[in-house]
Amino acid sequence: MRKTGRRRIDVNLEELDHIIDHGMRTPLSEAEGQKLKTALHAMAERLSWKRSTEKTSAVLEQPAVPPEWRTTGGSPAGHGRHGAAAFTGAHRVSIPHVQLHPGDLCPECGEGKLYRQKEPTTLVRFVGQAPLEATVFEMERLRCNACGQVFTADEPANAGRTSTMRPPWR
Numbered sequence: 001m002r003k004t005g006r007r008r009i010d011v012n013l014e015e016l017d018h019i020i021d022h023g024m025r026t027p028l029s030e031a032e033g034q035k036l037k038t039a040l041h042a043m044a045e046r047l048s049w050k051r052s053t054e055k056t057s058a059v060l061e062q063p064a065v066p067p068e069w070r071t072t073g074g075s076p077a078g079h080g081r082h083g084a085a086a087f088t089g090a091h092r093v094s095i096p097h098v099q100l101h102p103g104d105l106c107p108e109c110g111e112g113k114l115y116r117q118k119e120p121t122t123l124v125r126f127v128g129q130a131p132l133e134a135t136v137f138e139m140e141r142l143r144c145n146a147c148g149q150v151f152t153a154d155e156p157a158n159a160g161r162t163s164t165m166r167p168p169w170r
Helices: 015-026 029-050
Strands: 092-097 112-114 121-127 135-137 141-144 151-152
Touching: 015 029
Parallel strands: 092 135
Antiparallel strands: 112 141, 121 135, 141 151
8 A cells, every 4th residue: 555645634524613603703813714724725635636546456355266157258248240439420419318417416316416427328320221321329328426326318219219139149
């Protein structure tokens, strides 16, 4: 583990609230002002530090995996041969979530806030015969920061029917 040059500062929120309340009625004493400055600088320093995370595998000993659970290698099966990014000439349509917006409270747990995910859910639709015309629908995804629930915008009605056929290689 890496040692940081940060010093530990214990912050008593009730005491800081009392100092602020007192400062609204009368001027702050030298000690009260210094305590507020110290707390403010500690919070600003904490926000400016780049946080690093450690991998669980580097910190904890990993249990042995039984041979029958091991995979034979290769990449995991995908959903098709080409991702949505491969269709560079396709029309792109962004679909926002109808009921939810970034910053809303989570409808699942009621405690967390919803944040937009970097990658939307994509749906590629082809029209016609050669040369093909494609449309990539990018449905907004919102994730709750408390419970982790992900909410995806519905497919638009004009996107067409989802095929239920399975490709022969599956």
